[in-house]
Amino acid sequence: MTTVLVTGGAGFIGSHLADRLLAEHYRVISVDDLSTGRIANLSEARGYGKEFTFFNMDVRSEGIMPLFERHRPEVVFHLAAQAGVRPSLEDPATDASVNIMGLLNVLECSAKTGVGKVIYAASGGTIYGEPKRLPAKESSAQASHPLSPYGISKKVAVDYLGFYQRYRGLDFTALALGNVYGPRQDPRGEAGVVGIFAAKMLAGEAPMIFGDGNQTRDYVFIDDAVHAFVQAVSRGSGRLVNIGTGLETSVNHLYRMIADIIGFTGEPSYGPLPAGELRRIALDISAAPSAIAWKPWTHLEDGLGETVAFLKGI
Ligand SMILES: NC(=O)c1ccc[n+]([C@@H]2O[C@H](COP(=O)([O-])OP(=O)(O)OC[C@H]3O[C@@H](n4cnc5c(N)ncnc54)[C@H](O)[C@@H]3O)[C@@H](O)[C@H]2O)c1
Numbered sequence: 001m002t003t004v005l006v007t008g009g010a011g012f013i014g015s016h017l018a019d020r021l022l023a024e025h026y027r028v029i030s031v032d033d034l035s036t037g038r039i040a041n042l043s044e045a046r047g048y049g050k051e052f053t054f055f056n057m058d059v060r061s062e063g064i065m066p067l068f069e070r071h072r073p074e075v076v077f078h079l080a081a082q083a084g085v086r087p088s089l090e091d092p093a094t095d096a097s098v099n100i101m102g103l104l105n106v107l108e109c110s111a112k113t114g115v116g117k118v119i120y121a122a123s124g125g126t127i128y129g130e131p132k133r134l135p136a137k138e139s140s141a142q143a144s145h146p147l148s149p150y151g152i153s154k155k156v157a158v159d160y161l162g163f164y165q166r167y168r169g170l171d172f173t174a175l176a177l178g179n180v181y182g183p184r185q186d187p188r189g190e191a192g193v194v195g196i197f198a199a200k201m202l203a204g205e206a207p208m209i210f211g212d213g214n215q216t217r218d219y220v221f222i223d224d225a226v227h228a229f230v231q232a233v234s235r236g237s238g239r240l241v242n243i244g245t246g247l248e249t250s251v252n253h254l255y256r257m258i259a260d261i262i263g264f265t266g267e268p269s270y271g272p273l274p275a276g277e278l279r280r281i282a283l284d285i286s287a288a289p290s291a292i293a294w295k296p297w298t299h300l301e302d303g304l305g306e307t308v309a310f311l312k313g314i
Contacts, residue, residue, distance in 0.1 A: 001025060001026070001027045001051075002026050002027065002074050002075070003026070003027040003028075003029065003071055003072060003073050003074060004021055004026050004027070004028055004029070004073050004074065004075045004076070004077065005028075005029045005030075005031065005068075005071070005073035005075075005076045005077065006018050006021070006028060006029070006030045006031070006077045006079065007031045007032070007059050007076070007077065007078050007079055007080035007102075007106060008031075008032055008037065008078075008079030008080035008081060008083075008121075009028070009030025009031060009032050009037070009042075009045075009054065009079070010030065010032035010034055010037030010038055010039060010041050010042055010054070011032065011036060011037040011041070011079060011080075011083070011186065012041070012180070012182075012184050012185045012186050012222070013079055013121065013177075013180055013222065013225060013226065014030070014032065014037065014077070014079040014080075015037070015041035015042060015044075015045065015184060016182070016184065016222050016223070016226045017077060017079070017226050017229050017230075018030050018042070018045045018052065019044045019045055020226050020227075020229075020230060021230070022045055022048045022051055022052055024230065025051075026051075027051050027052075028045065028048075028051065028052050028053070029053050029055070029067070029071050029073060030042070030045065030052065030053065030054045030055070031054075031055045031057050031059060031064070031067070031080065032054070032055075032056065032057075032080065033056065033057060033058040033059070033080070034056055036083065036186055041184055042054060053071075055067060058102075059078075059080045059098070059102035059103075059105055059106055060097065060098065060101050060102045060105055061105075064105055064106065064109050065109050065112070065113075067109075068109040068110070068112075068113040068115070069113060072113060072114070073113075073115055074115065074116050074117075075115070075116060075117050075118075075119065075233055076106060076110050076115050076117070076118045076119070077118075077119045077121075077229055078103060078106050078118055078119070078120050078121065079121045080098070080102060080106075081098060081099050081102070081121065081154075082094060082095045082098040082099055082150065082153075083150075083186075084150065084192075085126065085148045085150045085151070085276050085277065086274060086276070087150075088148050088149040088150035088153070088276075089148055089149065089150075089274075089275055089276045092149035095149045095150055095153055096149065096153055099150070099153035099154065099157065100153050100156060100157065100160075103120075103157050103160060104160065106118070107160060107161070107164045107168075107170065110164075110170055111164055111168040111169070111170045115170065116171060117170070117171040117172060117173070117233070117237075118161065118164075118170060118171070118172045119172070119173050119174075119175065119229055119232045119233070120157060120158070120161055120172060120173070120174040120175065121175060121177060121229075122154050122155075122157065122158055122174040122175060122176045122177065122240065123150070123151065123154040123176065123177060124136070124176035124177055124178050124218065124242050124243065124244055124281070124283045125177070125178055125179050125217060125218070125278070125281055126146050126147070126148060126150055126151030126154055126155075126278075127141050127144060127146055127151055127154050127155040127158070127176060128140055128141060128144045128146075128176075128281070129144045129145040129146045129147055129151065129278075130145075130147065130278055130279060130280075131144070131280075131281065134248065134280060134281070134282050135218075135242075135244075135246050135248075135282040135283050135284035135285070136242070136281065136282070136283055136284060137242075137284040137287075138176065138239075138240045138241065138242055138284075138287055141155060141158065141176075141240060147275075147276050147277070147278060148275075148276035150276075151276075157174070158174045158240055161174055162238070165238055171237050171238065172237075172238065173232040173235070173236035173237065173238075173239055173241060173291075173292065174239070174240045174241070175225075175228050175229065175232060175241055175243045176240055176241065176242045176243060176283065177220065177225055177228075177243045177244070178217070178218035178219060178220040178242075178243060178244030178245065178281075178282075178283050179193075179194075179217045179218060179219045179220065180219075180220055180221075180222055180225045181194040181195070181219055181220075181221065181222065181303065181304075181307060182221050182222030182223065182303060182306065182307050182310075183222065183306060183307060183310035184222075184310070185222070185307070193217075193251065193254065194219070194254070194258070194304065194307055195307070195311070197254065197255060197258045198258050198262065198304075198307060198308050198311050199311055201258060201259060201262045201264040201266070202262060202308070202311060202312060204264075204266075205266075206264075206266035206267060206268055206269060207255070207268055208268060208269045208270070208271050209251055209252065209255060209268045209269070209270050209271070210251075210270075210271050210272065210273050210274060210277070211251070211270070211272070211273030211277070212270065212273075213250060213251040213252035213255065213268070213270065214250050214251070214252060215250065215251055215273070215277065215278065215279055215280065216248035216249060216250050216251075216279075216280045216281065216282065217248070217249060217251075217254075217278075217281055218244035218245055218246070218247060218248065218249070218281055218282045218283045219244075219245065219247075219249055219254070219300055219303070220243060220244045220245055220296055221296070221298035221300075221302075221303035221306075222303075223298060224243075224296045224297060224298050225243055227294060228241070228243045228288070228292060228294045231292040231293055231294045232292050235291065235292040235293060236291045236292040239287075239291050239292075241287055241288050241291045241292055241294075242283035242284060242285050242287065242288060243283070243285070243288065243294070243296075244282065244283035244285055244296070245282075245283075245285065245296045245300075246282055246283060246284060246285045246286075247282060247300075248280060248281070248282040249300060255268055257300065257301065257304055258304055258308065261301075261304055261305055261308050262308060
């Protein structure tokens with residue numbers, strides 16, 4: 001049985017990934033400091049008994065090395081992060097501490113203990129800055145200017161992965177994720193707007209839209225995103241790969257779609273657009289089929305329907 005480590009394993013994406021890996025008969029070690037992750041997200045994983053182990057630990061801590069030595073993971077999925085744009089604007093140092101120093105601790109431990117590969121959760125929604133051309137290609141990361149400290153830390157991480165591959169023999173794939181949405185999502189995350197809108201509408205309240213609502217994002221469903229991580233275990237060596245749909249969806253359109261699913265008729269209010277937010281993004285996903293044998297299969301209507309059903313407790 002292959003042992004893998006999932007950092008950020010109690011988070012939105014990390015907990016779904018752990019569930020999927022366990023279903024595929026991997027032994028899963030999960031590390032999370034529960035800063036935004038939740039023990040409740042682990043309930044399915046815990047049903048696997050000894051095949052699943054959880055450590056409440058900070059990825060920057062010295063305790064990470066003994067954990068690598070003891071469990072000897074063959075693959076590391078690095079998802080632990082300060083995962084919000086807004087907190088990074090308020091506190092760039094904390095963002096860098098978790099997202100850069102935390103990554104380096106994990107990479108150092110991986111290189112020293114013979115981990116075969118690190119699969120990294122990069123951010124397609126922020127590392128390209130405001131792209132000159134849409135949809136954004138992976139190659140445009142080289143000359144991009146991220147608008148937030150979060151985007152900067154997620155972009156520099158890919159350079160560190162390249163360094164560890166060249167000089168320390170540690171393979172990697174970096175997945176530039178679009179705005180991932182679905183059951184268990186954290187309203188503070190990049191695609192938080194889906195959970196926030198749906199929760200408000202279900203409570204009979206009209207959500208606020210920041211900006212004019214014409215800003216666009218590339219929304220990708222959680223199951224599709226998780227599938228990309230699994231595909232990358234044996235594919236996509238040394239690559240940055242976009243994981244999205246290639247489609248731009250405006251916040252106004254998203255509002256209408258969620259309102260239609262819920263049967264909500266209220267009109268949104270509009271507030272100022274916070275700094276660090278992009279105008280438009282969509283990811284060019286033409287590389288993913290050959291790089292990691294992946295393409296998205298969930299239509300936005302269906303994914304939003306599942307998310308709303310989850311929030312209703314169905
Ligand atoms: N959700 C998205 O739309 C999206 C898009 C692009 C990239 N990502 C990336 O995917 C990863 C997972 O994001 P998510 O949406 O599941 O967010 P999340 O906040 O639910 O998950 C991040 C997890 O990391 C944990 N964590 C934070 N700091 C830690 C530390 N110092 N030590 C150990 N654990 C720590 C948190 O408790 C949380 O469980 C992140 O790296 C994020 O940047 C997410």
